[in-house]
Amino acid sequence: MAIAKQYLKTKPVCKVTFTVPAKEAKKVAVVGDFNNWSPKTSALKKLKNGTFKGTIELPKENSYEFKYLVDGEYINEAEADRYQWNEFAGSENAVIEL
Template identity: 60%
Template sequence: MPITKQYLKSRPECKITFVVPAKEASKVEVAGDFNDWNTSSLKKYKNGNFKGQLNLPVDKEYQFRYIIDGEWVNEIEADAYKWNDFAATENSVLVV
């Protein structure tokens, strides 16, 4: 589940692209610090990947997780993981 980062030269922001391979899934969402843990749907493509983009301010860390057909899943290529007492599990961490 790769994440790509493209730092913008014109603003102190980074364009984040989430790509989640989930051919059998009907819905993939992402939730994290950057959207107050509200879900944002990723678009499904013919190759079975779900994809979404957003711009985030730089010099910060963001915790997040994917929701694949209702199941919370971590990014396997996350920059780090942090324990979340509320959910009693680890969250993926994105360092921008």
């Protein structure tokens, strides 16, 4: 798994590219604070090599809790900026700092 950040000079946003190697998976989405935890708005596209990838523009100078939803199972990003305990989920969520 990986996260790539590209800060734009012309807009106060950061393009965040999420990459998830999941050859056996049928569906992968990134869900979090930025999309009300909805997998419908953030499905990642499966590439020929079996990796899922997608880019989302997020406002800079914020932090966001998120997880990957891989075939219905929540998975944290190993390369997250940090982790945050979430009482509602009863587990830690990955956090990205922009």
